[in-house]
Amino acid sequence: MKSVWSDEVSFEKKESLEQDIKVDTVVIGAGIAGILTGYLLQEQGIEVIIIEGNQIASGVTKNTTAKITSQHDLIYHKLIDQIGVDQATWYAFANQKAIETYKEIISKENIDCEFEEKSSYIYSRENQEIIEQEVEAASRVGILADFVAGLQLPFDTKAAIRFNGQAQFNPLKFLLPLSKKLTIYENTLAVHVEKNTVYTSKAKIVAKHIIVATHYPFINIPGYYFMRMHQERSYVIALECGEGDPEKLVFDSMREEWNLDGMYLDADKDGYSFRTYKNLLLLGGSGHRTGENHIGGCYERLREKAREWYPNARERYHWSAQDCMTLDSIPYIGLYSSSTPNMYVATGFKKWGMTSSMVSAMIIRDRICGNENDYMEVFSPQRFHLSASATNLMKDGAKSVAGLTKGMLKIPKEKLEELPSGHGGIVEYEGEKYGVYKDEEGECFFVSAKCAHLGCQLEWNPDELTWDCPCHGSRYDIRGKVISNPAINDIGIE
Incomplete structure (x- = not known):
C-alpha cells in the first residue's frame, strides 16, 4: 500500500542523533507540521533541529x-x-492566511509541487438547508462563498457551497526542497521529555524551546491529550481512466485528465470525496473510528462505487490516513500545558492537516519570536468550550473505559486452531490472551492484546492487517511494531 505522493518522491536519508547536543529549539516530528515549523523558525534566524523517530514524512x-x-x-x-x-x-482568517503562505513559500523557493488553485466544494445530496446555512456563516466570517446547484459529479446533488481560491498539491514534492534546508535527524525516537531536555534512545537534547509535532502527542501528563482526542481512519483509491470511456464529462481524453473543476466533499460523514492529480482521480471515504473496523471492506466499498460511477477506470493506488479529532473540532496549537512554558x-x-500544519507553524513561530498574533487564542490548547466539548468528552471517555475493561475482563471465545488462515483475532492460547494473525500459509504472529500506550484491548483491522487501539488510535503491524502513536513501544512477542 503506497500513496501516489510517496511513489513519486524519495527523501535523502538523514543520520540519526548519536550524541548529546544543546540547541535553541528542537522540533519532535518531521511531518509537514514539524518541517514547516522548523522552516519558519529558521527563517527568523533561530537555531532549530528536527528529530524524527522514522523517516521524513x-x-x-x-x-x-x-x-x-x-x-x-x-x-x-x-x-x-x-x-x-x-x-x-479568526479561525477563518488563520486558514486563509495559511493558503497565502503556501503560495509565498512556493514562489520564494521556486518549488515545483504540482500546486494548483482550485475551488473547494461541500455538497449535499439531500439537504439544501445546511448548505444555505454554511453559505451565510462563511459570509459572516469574511469568506466569499457561493451557493451552487449543479456539480460535475456522477450523481445528482441537492446543493453545494463553493470556496474559491483554494488549492491542491503534491505534499512530498513541496517538502523535499524544504527538508534539504533543515537539520533533521532520522531514526531518532523521542521517548521522554523533562523540563528543557528531550531524551532519545541514544542521546539527549537540551533546548530552550521544545515543539511536539508528532501527530498525536506521546506525553500523557501534563496536557492530558489522551482525554481530549480520538483518532479516525479514512481510505482512498486512485483511479486511472480506461480506454474508450464514453463520458467526456468524466474524463477529457484530449487533455488526458479528469474533467473536474475543483475538490469535492460530501456533507454526510458517510459520503465521498473527490480530487484530481495529473491523470488520476482520488476517491475517498469509508471512514471510521480507529479500532472499529473488525469486519473490514472499506477499500471494497470504494471500489464498488468506482465500478458504479466510473466503470472503465482502473485502480492505480490505494492508501489510508489517520486523523486526530478534538472535542470541539478546533486543533490544539500553542503551549503544551500551562505548566510547561x-x-x-x-x-x-x-x-x-495541510492548512492546520501551516497555522501551527505560524502560531508557534510567533509565540517563540514574540510576534503579535490575533488568532492564536482560538487554537489555544488551554481553552475549553463546554457546549462544544461536553458530548464528545463523554463519548470518548466511554470508549476508553470500554477498551480498558474489555482488555481486563473479557475472555476470548476463539481458540488459536479456530482462527482461519489470512485472518487475525484476539484468542486464548495456553491460558493467556494474545492478538494473533495467521497468514495464508498458516504461520502465526503473536502480539500482546494490550496497547502499549494505556493498556486498552487492541482490535484487528482486516483491511490493513494491523492491530488498532479503539481508545486513542495507536496502531501496530502483525509483528507488533508501532505504526502510529501515541504509543512509542512495540508489543511483539518473541
Whole structure:
C-alpha cells in the first residue's frame, strides 16, 4: 500500500542523533507540521533541529489527500454557534492566511509541487438547508462563498457551497526542497521529555524551546491529550481512466485528465470525496473510528462505487490516513500545558492537516519570536468550550473505559486452531490472551492484546492487517511494531 505522493518522491536519508547536543529549539516530528515549523523558525534566524523517530514524512503526511483549504466540513455555522462570530472569524482568517503562505513559500523557493488553485466544494445530496446555512456563516466570517446547484459529479446533488481560491498539491514534492534546508535527524525516537531536555534512545537534547509535532502527542501528563482526542481512519483509491470511456464529462481524453473543476466533499460523514492529480482521480471515504473496523471492506466499498460511477477506470493506488479529532473540532496549537512554558504542541488537525500544519507553524513561530498574533487564542490548547466539548468528552471517555475493561475482563471465545488462515483475532492460547494473525500459509504472529500506550484491548483491522487501539488510535503491524502513536513501544512477542 503506497500513496501516489510517496511513489513519486524519495527523501535523502538523514543520520540519526548519536550524541548529546544543546540547541535553541528542537522540533519532535518531521511531518509537514514539524518541517514547516522548523522552516519558519529558521527563517527568523533561530537555531532549530528536527528529530524524527522514522523517516521524513513517513507518517500521516505521505497519506493525505493534500487539499489546502479553509473549508473544513460545514464548520463555520457550527463555530459561530459555539465560540461566537469573532473567534470563528479568526479561525477563518488563520486558514486563509495559511493558503497565502503556501503560495509565498512556493514562489520564494521556486518549488515545483504540482500546486494548483482550485475551488473547494461541500455538497449535499439531500439537504439544501445546511448548505444555505454554511453559505451565510462563511459570509459572516469574511469568506466569499457561493451557493451552487449543479456539480460535475456522477450523481445528482441537492446543493453545494463553493470556496474559491483554494488549492491542491503534491505534499512530498513541496517538502523535499524544504527538508534539504533543515537539520533533521532520522531514526531518532523521542521517548521522554523533562523540563528543557528531550531524551532519545541514544542521546539527549537540551533546548530552550521544545515543539511536539508528532501527530498525536506521546506525553500523557501534563496536557492530558489522551482525554481530549480520538483518532479516525479514512481510505482512498486512485483511479486511472480506461480506454474508450464514453463520458467526456468524466474524463477529457484530449487533455488526458479528469474533467473536474475543483475538490469535492460530501456533507454526510458517510459520503465521498473527490480530487484530481495529473491523470488520476482520488476517491475517498469509508471512514471510521480507529479500532472499529473488525469486519473490514472499506477499500471494497470504494471500489464498488468506482465500478458504479466510473466503470472503465482502473485502480492505480490505494492508501489510508489517520486523523486526530478534538472535542470541539478546533486543533490544539500553542503551549503544551500551562505548566510547561517552554514546550509547544501542534495536534488535532481533524482531516485538514495541510492548512492546520501551516497555522501551527505560524502560531508557534510567533509565540517563540514574540510576534503579535490575533488568532492564536482560538487554537489555544488551554481553552475549553463546554457546549462544544461536553458530548464528545463523554463519548470518548466511554470508549476508553470500554477498551480498558474489555482488555481486563473479557475472555476470548476463539481458540488459536479456530482462527482461519489470512485472518487475525484476539484468542486464548495456553491460558493467556494474545492478538494473533495467521497468514495464508498458516504461520502465526503473536502480539500482546494490550496497547502499549494505556493498556486498552487492541482490535484487528482486516483491511490493513494491523492491530488498532479503539481508545486513542495507536496502531501496530502483525509483528507488533508501532505504526502510529501515541504509543512509542512495540508489543511483539518473541
